[in-house]
Amino acid sequence: MKTYFNINYEFDRTKIHNSIAERLTLPGSDYICVADGVILNTANRHKQYLDIVNGGMFSICDSSYVPLYIRWIYGKRYEQYCGSQIFMDIIRSHKYRMIFMGTSQAILDGLKANLQKENPDVVQMQFVELPFRQVEEFDYPGIARIIETDGADIIWIALGAPKQEIFMSRLKPYLHHGVMIAVGAAFKFFSGTEVSRAPQWMIRCHLEFVHRIFKEPRKQLSRCTGILGSLPRLLWQEWQRKRHNTHTGH
Template sequence: MKTYFNIRYEFDKKRVHESIAERLTQPGSDYICVADGVIMNTANRDSGYLEIINGGLLTICDSGYVPLYIKWIYGEKFEQYCGSEIFYDIIASRKYRMIFLGTQQATLDGLKSELVKINSDVKDMTFYELPFCKVTEFDYPAIAEMIEKDGADIVWIALG
C-alpha cells in the first residue's frame, strides 16, 4: 500500500483480498474505505475526514481519474478497484458470511434476489433496513447485538 494525495490506497486486488482474509483471522473489527476523486478532495480539506479514510484496514480506489493523476504526476500505472467490483468479487468468492444493512427493504429484497444468482449462500444471510433518521437516533446497541448474533464476517452498509 502506498500513499498518494495523502491517502493510503491499495491498488493490488490480490493484496486487498489477502488483507481482508488475514484481518478476519483476528478478533475485532475494521473497515475499508472506497475513495473516488471527491473523497480525495474532501479528505485533503478536512483533516478529521482524512484520518477516517486512512484509519481503516485499507482504501481502494473508486475512480478512473485518480489512477490517471498518479500516472501523470508519479509516472506509476494503476487501475481502479471500485466498490461495486470488490462487492461482486467478495460475494462471488463464497468465503464469508455477510450481513447487508441500510437502504429501503424493497431495495434490499431486490439486491438479495440478484445476489442469490451469484452466491446461493446469500439466501440465508440477513438483509436489514436501517431507519432514515438522525445519527443520534439510531439504536446502536441493538444493531450491534443483531450483527453479533448473526455471526457475519463482513458487514455491508448502504449509506445513501
C-alpha cells in the same frame, strides 16, 4: 499500501483480499473505505473525515481518474478497483457469511433476489434496512448486537458518503469480529430497482460520471462541482510532495 492525495490506498487486488482474510482471523473488527472522487474531495476539505478514511485498514481506489493523476505525476501505473467490483468479487467467492445494511427495504429486496443468482448462500443472509437519521443518532450497540448474533464476516454498508464512513468508524468499537466495507451505490446497481452502472465503453473512457449525471443530475452535478473546485490544489500539492521526496531521497 501507498499514500496519494493524503489517502492510504491499496491498489493490489490480491493483497486486498488476503488482508481481509487475515483480518478475520484476528480479534476485533475493522473497515475498508471505497474512495471515489467524492471521498477524495471531502476528506481533503475536512481533516476529521480524512482521519476516519485513513483510520481503517486502507482505502481501495473507486476513482478512474486517480490512477491517471498518479501516472501523470509519478509515472506509476495503478488500476481502479471500484466498490461494485469488490462487492461482486466477494459475493462470488462463496467464502464468507455476510450481512447487508443500509438503504431502503425495496432496494434490499431487489438486491437479495439478484445476488442469489450469483451465490445461493445469500438466501440465508440478513438484509437489514437502517432508519434514516443523522449518523450520531444510530443505536450502535444495538446494530452491533444484530451483527454479532448473525456471525457475519463481511458487513456491507450502503449509506452514501461521507455518512457511511463515519458510521463504520463509530460502529467499529462495538464489534468483536468482521470487516466492514462501505460500497455506496453498489446496492442500487445490483438491486435492479434504481441506478445502474454505466456501459463498459463509458467506464473504459473514464466517462462514468457523465452517465451518473444523466441519472441523478442535481446530486451528481453538485458533487462534480466540489471535486473540480478542489482538484487543482490537490494536484499541485501532490506534485510538490513528489519534488520534496525526490530531493530528500524518499
